[in-house]
Amino acid sequence: MAVISDYALLGDSHGAALVSSDGSVDWWCPPRFDAPSVFARLLGRDGGFWSIRPLGRYTTSRHYLDGTMVLRTEFRTDSGVLWLTDALSLGAGERGHRIGYTSPHVLLRQVEVVDGAVDVAVEVAARPEYGLVNPTVAGTPVGIEISGAADRLILTADRDLAVDGSLVTGRFTLAAGDSAAFALHHRRAADPPTVPLDGRAALRDTVAGWQSWDRIHHDYQGPYREQVRRSALVLQALTYQPTGAVVAAATTSLPERVGGAANWDYRFGWLRDGSVTLKALWVAACPDEAHRFFDWMAASIGSLDEGEHVPIMFGVGGERDLTEHTLEHLEGYQGSRPVRVGNNAWQQKQLDVLGEILECTWVLRHELADPSPAAVRLLRALADRAAATWREPDASTWEGREGERHYLTSKLLCWVALDRAVKLAPALDAEAQVPRWSQAMKQCREAILADGWSTSRGAFTGAFGSDHLDAGALVMPIIGFLPGDDERVVATVDTIRRELGRGDLVQRWTGAGEEGAFIICSYWLVQALAMAGQIDAAKQIFESVTARANDLGLLSEEIDRRDGSLIGNFPQALSHIGLINAAWAIGESESGTKPRGGDTAPPRR
Numbered sequence: 231m232a233v234i235s236d237y238a239l240l241g242d243s244h245g246a247a248l249v250s251s252d253g254s255v256d257w258w259c260p261p262r263f264d265a266p267s268v269f270a271r272l273l274g275r276d277g278g279f280w281s282i283r284p285l286g287r288y289t290t291s292r293h294y295l296d297g298t299m300v301l302r303t304e305f306r307t308d309s310g311v312l313w314l315t316d317a318l319s320l321g322a323g324e325r326g327h328r329i330g331y332t333s334p335h336v337l338l339r340q341v342e343v344v345d346g347a348v349d350v351a352v353e354v355a356a357r358p359e360y361g362l363v364n365p366t367v368a369g370t371p372v373g374i375e376i377s378g379a380a381d382r383l384i385l386t387a388d389r390d391l392a393v394d395g396s397l398v399t400g401r402f403t404l405a406a407g408d409s410a411a412f413a414l415h416h417r418r419a420a421d422p423p424t425v426p427l428d429g430r431a432a433l434r435d436t437v438a439g440w441q442s443w444d445r446i447h448h449d450y451q452g453p454y455r456e457q458v459r460r461s462a463l464v465l466q467a468l469t470y471q472p473t474g475a476v477v478a479a480a481t482t483s484l485p486e487r488v489g490g491a492a493n494w495d496y497r498f499g500w501l502r503d504g505s506v507t508l509k510a511l512w513v514a515a516c517p518d519e520a521h522r523f524f525d526w527m528a529a530s531i532g533s534l535d536e537g538e539h540v541p542i543m544f545g546v547g548g549e550r551d552l553t554e555h556t557l558e559h560l561e562g563y564q565g566s567r568p569v570r571v572g573n574n575a576w577q578q579k580q581l582d583v584l585g586e587i588l589e590c591t592w593v594l595r596h597e598l599a600d601p602s603p604a605a606v607r608l609l610r611a612l613a614d615r616a617a618a619t620w621r622e623p624d625a626s627t628w629e630g631r632e633g634e635r636h637y638l639t640s641k642l643l644c645w646v647a648l649d650r651a652v653k654l655a656p657a658l659d660a661e662a663q664v665p666r667w668s669q670a671m672k673q674c675r676e677a678i679l680a681d682g683w684s685t686s687r688g689a690f691t692g693a694f695g696s697d698h699l700d701a702g703a704l705v706m707p708i709i710g711f712l713p714g715d716d717e718r719v720v721a722t723v724d725t726i727r728r729e730l731g732r733g734d735l736v737q738r739w740t741g742a743g744e745e746g747a748f749i750i751c752s753y754w755l756v757q758a759l760a761m762a763g764q765i766d767a768a769k770q771i772f773e774s775v776t777a778r779a780n781d782l783g784l785l786s787e788e789i790d791r792r793d794g795s796l797i798g799n800f801p802q803a804l805s806h807i808g809l810i811n812a813a814w815a816i817g818e819s820e821s822g823t824k825p826r827g828g829d830t831a832p833p834r835r
Contacts, residue, residue, distance in 0.1 A: 310346025
């Protein structure tokens, strides 16, 4: 089984697949991100895979076709050169902002020899429902049908393939100029029968679809344009187009520490990441996507009942119940158990989500001149909730399961909720609420400054009354609570950099032990340094962290500080979001326009 960094992402804005550098699809969950897998060798030997590779010795290199999420892997053998092109099919003829609306849930693979001759081996071992099901496989007039549990797969090919029990295999030789195309179509048992695509035509159309999207998202003119461009494509691939939700990652249970138990399902949309996601989409010239993401968040929350926690996350369709269970039959990535499906963090109380939604509204304020009555009621209710509950403990942005505390980041985002609500009061027809919101905002601020500061550490810490550091404090200047050059902020940044950092890598908190360094924390550090005018330091850390992406520019959740390997769920949206926002902050500082906290997005386009 390959290591995490060895995988490439394929996306159709409905779901995702991961392909190793030796041509094995080891993860695919059609028809949407959080569906049961049909290939899951990433998490267990018996999870299923689809391999296409040369027979004999080879070396590989790979890249995405320009402006796409279509992968080209080049195999160099002793006898010739083989290209393998992989994609998840977009809907026929979809272009621009419409890509992914009607994705047909088809995995496309095409091989062609560009020099010499190459012997090719194909092996398909589909294992539906996370490997629980050993399917039946049979040839039909349409193609090879693979049936198990609720899944139906039809494999079409223009080369002869053989059925061997539950396996599909093929062996053939291609000479220069020859090619072979394959398409694996997925449907549910209750869906109408599959009408197979022309795999070659669908691949060409998918390339054209992605490139049409890329062409209309080129307005970003700041530094690190190619890295920002690739990250924007990754975010689009992690977007569930039917609703506009952006999932945190394409995978579940890739560990925060290899061999450890902190293995979570990230195939859902988090409100906690809402404002930074929206800002990154805006920076990367994706305003339409930003609006749809905001609309999904608001619609998913709906109306709030008295005393009800604001949910911190939803399924991509807006589902609330994401109850967690374990898959005991899978041994996990490199033996990292348990493998989890679902995420019980959906039940947590996290007060920071109040500020996230109001911050999103603030970023889009020029576009929301006439909010709907439902939106007005929701935003006013969120501000009221912040005024009433900011003093309460919660589980924090890091979703700790050890009990609630008075976390600094939660108090900061409650302050954001009230600050933005006061500024938005005219649009919310809420001028009468301003005195009450302002009073609560003042009290919250005073508490943060008094109880969040540790005299012994000379820094803001992770929770009131604690001396433990938390990299979440780096967001203080980013959200505009204090200026980046405030002496307390500078002292906090320096202390976190010294005590939680190892070079450019920053851990989340004091006592994290062997836990990896969270990539978003390093990008927060970049933003904080840029906002303090320390541009050279910010650029050095940005370039060092970004260089740790894999050969395709993809970032995971964390970096193992022992050996520099990528760990955690992959690719991680929050890491790419951090990259985009940090690049923008550097550009603003270099241009002499000092980025201001709470307004870290470009003006209306």
